Amino acid sequence: MSEEVRTPLIRLEKRSGMDKKKVWAIRVASILVALILGCIPMIISGNNPFSAYGVIIQGSLSRPVYIRQTIKIAIPLLGCALAIAPCFKMRFWNIGAEGQITIGAMCATYFALYWYDKVPHVVLLLIMFLAAVIGGGIWALIPAFFKAKWNTNETLFTLMMNYIAIGIVAWLQGGPWEGRKGSQLIPMFNDAARLPDVFKVHCGWIVVLVLVVLMYIYMNKTKQGYEIAVIGDSVNTARYAGMNVGQIMMRTMFISGAISGLVGFLTVSGANYTLFSGVADGVGFTAITVAWLSQLNSFAMIAISMMLAVLEKGANTLQTRLQVPASISDIITGILLFTMLSCEFFINYRIIFRSRTGKEEKV
């Protein structure tokens, strides 16, 4: 009787292993699929997808000045993805980078506004750097402390902290730090508080590239990186091995917040030369996408953050040239995230279709 034992039409089987080349081929293919799917909204909005992609590339990479602008977009993305990586490796869902950037920027701004004539240029920048790092770190430490002590939900906690941070800066903007009365703006930084340019882009790019290497070493070669990896795999195993899980969580979050704070410093001191409540500009969230897409691999983050920066910069050109809304870049980023995450599924599982002959087709 056919009723008796019936294999389902589609079933899944765990793959035991796949060689690395094939894995990366699948990942690259998924990017292509995303770009193809990205044509659909362009066609719907009545544009030729090829010329649209052309404009995106042109608008972001065709001239040195465009490239510099694109890199400027990529710097905070990359820095912030590096900040998030250790938390996510630990399965501590820190979605509060936005707030940590804001607080870091705020701390740096204080010294930029009130100390610029008291100390030499380099010293001022160092103080701003330290203030941003410590400020961002402590801001991130708060939810980690509550998680370690009372097991509060870190996702909600870090998210809420974002709005508090943004609120504080909004208040400073219209209150104590307001420049011209009624302007609702904080004055521009004195030259002494601005980061120098290297190859005509503020030197933040060097900082984040150094961080890429440091983070790679930290995650893969150090004792602390090992502890993070163990906790991410199983908290029970970490306890069994004698690790102080709460303490490690707090330490890791401090580091994460510190790097986000540093990104805030780079943004105010290198790009904006002032502080406003929207200083983080969604970077804290987009960086989550960067971190995931690069599988928490620091070097892959360089490529992914550049790719997203190209999309964003290019989409702005697209808007001015072809009147395609710039949010097309968000749509493509979303599709990209979707295809990249689903390709991990195909890397880990194979789908087996039941066939009529009883033989099984493996996909």
Place this chain on the structure above:
Amino acid sequence: MEKKPIIEMRGITKRFGQVAANDDINLELYCGEILALLGENGSGKTTLMNMLSGIYQPDSGEIYENGERIYIRSPHDAFLHGIGMIHQHYKLIEVFTAAQNIILGLDEEKMDLAKTNVRVKEICDRYGFEIDPARKVYDMSVSQKQTIEIVKVLYRGAEILILDEPTAVLTPQETQKLFNVLRNMKEDGKAIIIITHKLNEVMEVSDRVAVLRKGRYVGCVDTKDTDPQALTDMMVGHSVSLNIDRPRYEHPEKRLIVENLTCIDDEGVKKLDSVSFTAYSGEILGVAGISGSGQKELLEAMSGLYPLREGSIRFVNDDGSEKELAGLPPMKIRKAGVGMAFVPEDRLGMGLVGSMGMTGNMMLRSWKDGKGALLHKKDPNALAKKILEELDVVTPDVNFPVRKLSGGNVQKVLVGREISIGPAVLLTAYAVRGLDINTSYTIYNLLTEQKMKGVAVIYVGEDLDVLLELADRILVLCGGQVSGIVDARKTTKDEIGLLMTQFNSKEEKAHE
């Protein structure tokens, strides 16, 4: 008078990988009776019932309802056939009220709560339940949650109720209440199966008893014609000779003195109750007991992972000096120079890091070693290679994620690492669970080897045949208490079986 069974299961077989959880099982159930399904842990009781309630489907075998062949492919199918199961872990939504939980998933009601409340009340009155339909689940006691689960099933019109170890979480008073309800339902013509391993409850509430052992059907008897002794015999079976080599160690000495160990879990339940014993060097101390009798807590408490309420754990050094370990976290125990090795029950979730290779897992014991902030991978790597070779671990290489290895190889990695620290005490929990015969013997030999080196081995096991041949002494846990410590060379399976299942007099008093 020939009664016709409402449910008949014939030749049911279910395999998980290579293990036959159920092997050719036959079972009959009649209206108006309470059938107790009895068996040790891992004997396949829950698996069998999950097939009746649509969670699993049998690999082979047939199920008949009122003589008609039925196919149960999902819990929904089971419910259409009037079968409802109350699982051991309740599946309720905490922030919903009792009534909301009861009608959850029923679309025909369209959430008419007033009507629901009336019907719930009707059911409650009929069988003697006490619940407040408007109360939220998170406000309820465990026993009240169970009541909702039962009402939920009755509300769906179930004629056949399956209860998976319903008394495991209840106080004696609540148990009595539950039994009264069950008897009322029986009078009403419902057919009831309760899964249990508590003999006194079987005797008290059931009409018939079906016994499973190691996935096989042993037999079915009328409760009035049997007694606990006979049921124990059926449950544990006759001793099987396994030919495990058990040499004697020449000079056993006290190694670990445990006194009055008491642990209480988050819910306030006593998991360990004044446990006292002494473990000797050169001895395998077997720990027997129904699972959940405190074995896990005992080992975790000894290795510093479970908080103690009371009691002391004293480690005796070779020179006779003692070191108090109670209350020390694992790192402190290690720093005190006590070689405490622990092979936990949850291998990948506690003993190992699944996503890392053998080398990464060796480092769990030694990652802090060496100077500076960087990891030192050389020694762990060498150790991984040594274990790979000595224990014949089958893996592509030492960096291949251990999660992807077979169960036997996973256990070899874990045991190999724990033995490599040269322990003075070796704690193992269900060290051979799920392993094939050959690997099991490898593990037995490794443990005996350790014992002959003078290690105090504590072996928590579930297979009594193995315990009887491997261990030197056997400590039996029952409800978190030590119900006896016996000489493994002299005792019998029956004796241990009775110690495992019957609460001693002290326990009864404590509850009253």
